[in-house]
Amino acid sequence: MALRHAVLAALLDDEYSGYQLAKAFDIGVANFWHALPQQLYAELTKLEKEGLVTGREVVQETRPNKRLFRVTDAGRAELERFAAAPSKPSFIRDDLLVKVQAADRVGTAAVIEQLEERAAAAAAKSELLAALLRQLRGDADEEEFLRSGERIGPYLTCLRGLAFEREHRDWCLRIAAVLKERRTTRAER
Amino acid sequence: MALRHAVLAALLDDEYSGYQLAKAFDIGVANFWHALPQQLYAELTKLEKEGLVTGREVVQETRPNKRLFRVTDAGRAELERFAAAPSKPSFIRDDLLVKVQAADRVGTAAVIEQLEERAAAAAAKSELLAALLRQLRGDADEEEFLRSGERIGPYLTCLRGLAFEREHRDWCLRIAAVLKERRTTRAER
DNA sequence: TCTGACTAGTCACATTCTTGAGTAGGGAGA
DNA sequence: TCTCCCTACTCAAGAATGTGACTAGTCAGA
Numbered sequence: 001m002a003l004r005h006a007v008l009a010a011l012l013d014d015e016y017s018g019y020q021l022a023k024a025f026d027i028g029v030a031n032f033w034h035a036l037p038q039q040l041y042a043e044l045t046k047l048e049k050e051g052l053v054t055g056r057e058v059v060q061e062t063r064p065n066k067r068l069f070r071v072t073d074a075g076r077a078e079l080e081r082f083a084a085a086p087s088k089p090s091f092i093r094d095d096l097l098v099k100v101q102a103a104d105r106v107g108t109a110a111v112i113e114q115l116e117e118r119a120a121a122a123a124a125k126s127e128l129l130a131a132l133l134r135q136l137r138g139d140a141d142e143e144e145f146l147r148s149g150e151r152i153g154p155y156l157t158c159l160r161g162l163a164f165e166r167e168h169r170d171w172c173l174r175i176a177a178v179l180k181e182r183r184t185t186r187a188e189r
Numbered sequence: 190m191a192l193r194h195a196v197l198a199a200l201l202d203d204e205y206s207g208y209q210l211a212k213a214f215d216i217g218v219a220n221f222w223h224a225l226p227q228q229l230y231a232e233l234t235k236l237e238k239e240g241l242v243t244g245r246e247v248v249q250e251t252r253p254n255k256r257l258f259r260v261t262d263a264g265r266a267e268l269e270r271f272a273a274a275p276s277k278p279s280f281i282r283d284d285l286l287v288k289v290q291a292a293d294r295v296g297t298a299a300v301i302e303q304l305e306e307r308a309a310a311a312a313a314k315s316e317l318l319a320a321l322l323r324q325l326r327g328d329a330d331e332e333e334f335l336r337s338g339e340r341i342g343p344y345l346t347c348l349r350g351l352a353f354e355r356e357h358r359d360w361c362l363r364i365a366a367v368l369k370e371r372r373t374t375r376a377e378r
Numbered sequence: 379t380c381t382g383a384c385t386a387g388t389c390a391c392a393t394t395c396t397t398g399a400g401t402a403g404g405g406a407g408a
Numbered sequence: 409t410c411t412c413c414c415t416a417c418t419c420a421a422g423a424a425t426g427t428g429a430c431t432a433g434t435c436a437g438a
Contacts, residue, residue, distance in 0.1 A: 002284050003424075009290040019386050032286030036426065041387065062434060064386045076295070083288045084299040089310070090283035090357075095191050095276035097221030097349060101198040102268050103342045110273040121278070146367050147374065153292045156367070160286060160360050167352050168279075175345050178335050185336065192394080208416050228395070230417065251404060253416045 004052070005082045006033035007043050008075050011053060013151065015068040018044050028132060028154055031161030044069055052078055100175060108179045115179070119172035122165045129162040193241070194271045195222035196232050197264050200242060202340065204257040207233050217321060217343060220350030233258055241267055289364060297368045304368075308361035311354045318351040 010021060010029045021044070022037040035043075044067075047053045052075035055067040071079075096118055099111045136155045137145035146152055199210060199218045210218075210233070211226035224232075236242045241264035244256040260268075285307055288300045325344045326334040335341055 001423080002282075002287060005284075006287050006290075009287050012291055012294050017386075022386095029290075030280060032281060032283055032290055034280035034282060037387080038389090038427090039425070060385090063384090064433070066386060079291050080295045083291060083295045087284035087288065087303055087307070089307075090281060090285065091219065091223035092221060092279060092281075092350075092353060093191075093223060094221055094279035095194075096279065097346050098191055098195050098198050099272045099276065100349075101195075101218075101221055101342045101346045102201055102272060103345065104340055105201050105342065106265070106269045106272045114276055118276070118278075147370065151293055152367070152371075153290045153294065156292065156364050157286050157290045159364075160289075161281075163356050163360060164281060164353075167356050171349050171352060175348075178341070178345070181336065182341075190393085206416075211416095225396070226416095227397095227418080249415090252414090253403070255416060 002082075002088075003033065003035055003039060003043055004047060005079060006035070007040065007047065008052065008071055008079050009153070011069060011071045011075075012079075013154070015070045017058075017066040017068050019066065021069075027128065028158060028161075031129075031157045031164070047075070051075075096172075103179060104182075108183060112176050112179050112183075115172045115176040119169045119176065122169035122172065126162060126165040126169060129158050129165060133158050133162065191271075191277075192222065192224055192228060192232055193236060194268060195224070196229065196236065197241065197260055197268050198342070200258060200260045200264075201268075202343070204259045206247075206255040206257050208255065210258075216317065217347060217350075220318075220346045220353075236264070240264075285361075292368060293371075297372060301365050301368050301372075304361045304365040308358045308365065311358035311361065315351060315354040315358060318347050318354060322347050322351065 006025075006029065007021065009032075010016070010024055016024065018037065018041045021040050025033065025035050025040065044053065044055070048055050048069070051072060053069045053071055055069045057065060057067055059065050096111075096114055099106075099114070103111055133142075133155060136158065137149065140149065145155065149155070195214075195218065196210065198221075199205070199213055205213065207226065207230045210229050214222065214224050214229065233242065233244070237244055237258070240261060242258045242260055244258045246254060246256055248254050285300075285303055288295075288303070292300055322331075322344060325347065326338065329338065334344070338344070
């Protein structure tokens with residue numbers, strides 16, 4: 001039931017089309033929720049029916065028309081209610097971790113490769129998020145921005161995302177190194 | 190489709206009943222996958238039908254009987270195949286992060302409280318995982334264990350879990366502090 | 379000029395996950 | 409003795425997620 005709240009939270013700052021929202025769910029919003037475009041379109045439709053967002057058609061010349069959505073007062077109230085309700089614990093679900101768990105009982109070559117790919121992806125995402133953070137805080141330094149910035153919500157979740165990606169990168173690299181070394185050691189026996 | 194592989198990976202080391210597995214999915218296995226008992230029982234039944242695990246009935250006197258499962262060769266082969274296939278990217282999904290995203294547009298009091306609760310939970314989980322790690326590596330120190338230990342898969346995923354929980358705790362505490370200070374500052378205006 | 383990528387969506391189906399309830403005996407503590 | 413918690417599982421129903429395919433015009437580069 002929280003996709004709707006993730007959508008509402010993402011729409012707080014600005015109007016977005018479903019398409020733009022889908023992009024946001026790939027970058028900034030992905031730090032706290034992940035969803036495919038189809039889900040977003042469906043959720044926006046539902047939210048509009050329930051009056052939590054309103055959409056307006058924007059006619060475009062050279063591109064397909066689009067619908068821009070914004071949160072209504074009822075939507076804000078719903079978010080308020082959600083914020084006060086108890087949260088479900090977060091959890092990791094990761095194919096790659098499953099593979100690592102099995103690592104010394106199945107072949108490691110493919111897993112090492114995937115760890116290195118993942119590390120590279122995490123590093124790239126880190127840079128992207130670091131750039132996004134710089135952009136969000138403008139000229140101010142972080143401490144000052146967090147004290148007196150207008151809108152810090154997205155910044156805070158990006159911080160979490162950045163920490164996660166860096167941690168993930170480090171772990172992937174370390175594990176890949178460990179598995180590699182073990183492979184060498186065993187070959188020598 | 191990866192719950193099945195998480196189950197297989199969790200069963201690699203030992204025989205477990207559905208009930209025991211459910212506990213493992215609350216502690217160690219939770220570092221890479223999360224599932225409710227009902228899902229596990231259902232998955233074990235399916236896996237048995239497909240010949241990837243075998244179960245044997247254990248009759249108990251003072252407690253209900255139970256079925257212990259172990260991975261078959263076909264199951265190991267399936268894991269092997271899975272390890273070689275490309276992984277889906279991991280992602281976070283967290284109610285609390287959604288609330289933080291909305292933080293300066295809705296009331297923060299409840300969110301601050303939840304952040305502190307969550308920090309405490311993450312700290313507790315960290316200690317639990319640290320203890321589990323100590324137990325897994327026995328007398329050896331980490332580096333040595335990772336070089337020459339028999340079975341390091343579970344250790345490696347626990348390391349990830351520990352890093353995640355610590356990171357999460359730190360973030361929660363920091364964000365709670367930031368939101369608190371802003372509340373004070375604004376009250377003064 | 380052809381190809382592929384981008385904008386902006388929609389539809390239908392399948393799988394997975396969550397919620398809630400129920401069964402049933404044993405042991406521990408008030 | 410009564411109540412609650414622990415072991416050990418099962419069933420059903422519904423909500424949430426994911427997969428795959430399809431439409432259709434625009435624009436950039438080979």
